[in-house]
Amino acid sequence: MESYQLLELSEWIDGKVIINNDQSIRYLSIDSRTIADAANALFIAIRGERNDGHHFIAKLYELGVRNFMVDHTFLYFHKCKEANFIIVDNCVEGLQSLARAKRLKSKCDVVAITGSNGKTVVKEWLAQMVGSSRRLVRSPKSYNSQVGVPLSVWNLTEQSQLGVFEAGISEPNEMSKLESIIQPNIGIITNIGSAHRENFESQSQKLKEKIKLFKGCSTIIYCADDALIDDEINKTYPLINKVTWGTSDNAQIKVSTKSVDDRWSFSLTYKGEEYLFDSSYTDAASKENLLNTISCLFVLGYSAEYIQSNLAKVVPVAMRMELKEGINNCILVNDSYNSDISSLSLSLDFLSQQSKGTNSSKTLILSDIYQSGLTDEEICSRINELLLKKGVSKLYAVGEALSRNATCFQMNARFYNSTDVLLSNVTQNDFNNEAILIKGSRSFEFEKITAALEQKHHETRLEINLNALVDNLNFYRSKLHKNTKVLAMVKAFSYGSGSFEIANVLEHQKIDYLGVAFVDEGVELRKAGISLPIIVMNPEEKSFSTMLHYNLEPELYSIKVVKSFVAALQSEAITEYPVHIKIDTGMNRLGFNNEDVWLLNALLKEYSFLKVQSVFSHLSGSDYEAFDDFSMHQFNLFDALVAKIEKTINRKVDKHILNSAGILRFPNHQYDMVRIGIGMYGIGPIESHKLSNVIKFRSYISQIRKVPKGQTIGYNRQGKLDYDSDIAIVPVGYADGLDRHLGNGKGAMLVNAQLAPIVGNICMDMCMLDVTGLDANEGQEVEIFGPNIRVEEIAKSLDTIPYEVFTGISRRVNRVYYYE
Ligand SMILES: *Cc1c(COP(=O)(O)O)cnc(C)c1O
Secondary structure: OOOEEHHHHHHHHOOEEEOOOOOEEOEEEOOHHHOOOHHHEEEEOOEOOOOEHHHHHHHHHHOOOOEEEEEOOOOOHHHOOOOEEEEEOOHHHHHHHHHHHHHHOOOOEEEEEEOOOOHHHHHHHHHHHHHHHOOEEEOOOOOOOOOHHHHHHOOOOOOOOEEEEEOOOOOOOOHHHHHHHHOOOEEEEOOOOOOOOOOOOOHHHHHHHHHHHHOOOOEEEEEOOOHHHHHHHHHHOOOOEEEEEEOOOOOOEEEEEEEEOOOEEEEEEEOOEEEEEEEOOOOHHHHHHHHHHHHHHHHOOOOHHHHHHHHHHOOOOOOOEEEEEEHHHOEEEEEOOOOOHHHHHHHHHHHHHHHOOOOOEEEEEEEOOOOOOOOHHHHHHHHHHHHHHOOEEEEEEEOHHHHHOHHHOOOEEEEEOOHHHHHHHOOHHHOOOEEEEEEOOHHHOOHHHHHHHEOOOOOOEEEEEHHHHHHHHHHHHOOOOOOOEEEEEOHHHHHOOOHHHHHHHHHHOOOOEEEEOOHHHHHHHHHOOOOOOEEEOOOOHHHHHHHHHOOOEEEEOOHHHHHHHHHHHHHOOOOOEEEEEEEOOOOOOOOEOOOOHHHHHHHHHHOOOEEEEEEEOOOOOOOOHHHHHHHHHHHHHHHHHHHHHHHHHOOOOEEEOOOHHHHHHOHHHOOOEEEEOHHHHOOOOOOHHHOOOOEEEEEEOOEEEEEOOOOEEOHHHOEEOOOOEEEEEEOOOHHHOOOHHHOOOOOEEEEOOEEEEEEOOOOOOOEEEEOOOOOOOOOOEEEEEOOOOOHHHHHHHOOOOHHHHHHOOOOOOEEEEEEO
8 A cells, every 4th residue: 555754745735734753644534433544544634514523633643643634723733742734724625635636646547427326336337347457446435525536536546547436516616626636537427317406506507517527538428318418518528529329310329229128138339330238237227327337448448348248247236334233132234335445444434333332343244355456365465454453353254265365364264165155154143242244245145144144023124314314404404503502302212213323323413412201211322322411301200310320411390300309419419410491381291480480590599509501491383383473472481481590590501492393494593502303304394395204114015915806805804805906915014003094095005116005904913905906026115104105194194293103113123224
């Protein structure tokens, strides 16, 4: 691996430096949680909307990191006496400049891919097809942002023979920067969907912006059938060579389909020659991705024969990493994304993050890695180095290359020639309290291993998209003033979606507080390693000492609770403890009202060890316009009561009253903090189209049977059939949280992109769907609610609210978390 002295790097980018002890740098890192090789890393203190890397420097210094890029706001150089600093105006730009300079040292072909969909797939397929014919560097995962692109380009070296990078933008003026970093000589635009964010005025503005990526290219590749793209590129770049594909006459690579059934047979006519191809992909998106990939291979000089004989290598690209509950208290991270060393490194980081707070040791199940341009031995010694750094204590290595190089590995390692050999030699009892990463090339069929280690309940599950959750959180945050704090309510198992996993994401998003309903919920979070302040909304007297022990902060809502909490503090001789005062302004549930505030004040005066952190109230109708007058009344009453309390204790406290709906509807009453709950899950009274779907409740068809007309389905002979029907059995019932009132045609599920009504009564563990004419198959996925069947609709038909539907999903349903 190449390394550079910090002084040299600072010269590349014209940064100021403070060098105390110059060191060689191999890695760049922007994430304080995942620095592995502290001595050789340069930590770049990126200031994000929420996280500021500068805040982590002191901690990283303690962990042995010695090289930092900071901006002028950093003042504490004296606290890091042995560290070296590059000081720049803006660290994102500093990172970009570093990558730009590194790019210039590499002379190889560089392909850049942009477009609305398919970037990652085309990039991965190119890599799969190029195989070991060239030393290739590509973006890990979909690192295509202002930060992701420079981190990817940094990996180009003088030995690289091909670079393939994605470029994505979300607002105007971003592409020129990415262009100047990647400096591609070959460009691909996949397509221009309408899906993207609102930051562009029009489709054509977005397109104009995207194709800025091709400014310095010698060849641009795209689909000639897309008139918008074709026009714009010809207009903007009349002199650049274009290689276009499509069915229209002006396409240079003429595509014609010979047949499609199980496979797609097609011919491409290029430079006067016709070549036949055949692929197992038959859907439109995959065809488009294949044609972009093949066109690029032609441009790179690969022969039609090479492409034909390697086309079968193209395997689906899994975009997600799945987190599952494993047997014997293990957690499993299943990543079949691709197999190279940089993605292995990312997956191990994800594993660390997810196992934080548990005492599980780290285990890796790994297949041979096919990395172009390195010998098996080089690959193995790099893997060994990485595993040592990331603290992997047990390795199960599958494949001949790994087995041949067994001596490279310095941890507890076992070697198997194939997946089947592994499966017949290990048992579930070999795994206990471990965080296990399962990472294999597709041909190794590691899904068999996952299946063997997965804790099986049944196949009905709740999928939680953590990226979407963060997007929603940030959408709500975009409505807040800069200093408004955020408390996230994670009560009731985080609205049914899982406590620790959600709290862990929120902690990393740097929210200020968590709120739970009961002490037990808070204890569970503390045991899992969550260190954010936590407010308990319903503190019970019998658990006060547990609360103190776990540093949980009570909501005090009545004189009685104040008095008994005072007693608990006194008995443990605690001299100061944070508390939160709940005021009732109209809910008539918990809280002090106008009449008893004076008594409260007397107690606060007497027991000054009650440190009032915040005073809050709750709106009773924040989502309905009809109650706006009442909400105003609540705000006014709140102001008056808070003033009395602040006067008594003679200082300001944090005030908060808004829940999710309130944040959107009363942004002028955000006070010092807001309490977000259901909004994180994509439910909002207004602007709901700007929120993303987070939760998908799904099951599958376990069986399909033909039932003749006139028969009935299920208990009490309710579902009477008017026609010969195909009936699908789905293993989800009311014990899973599927409300029984949805039976008998009231509810439906999504099968094969179509609605299939529930027939008959819903049973405890299963239900039946009418899939007549839907081309449904056994084993097929069924969506109960999610992106297509909105939970709001289900709630409406049940005459309830999404909150009840979410929290009604039983704990026996497996929760699966993923990042896109
Ligand atoms: C649950 C809860 C919230 C969050 O409400 P949402 O409507 O889900 O945003 C806020 N404050 C209190 C006191 C709560 O109990």
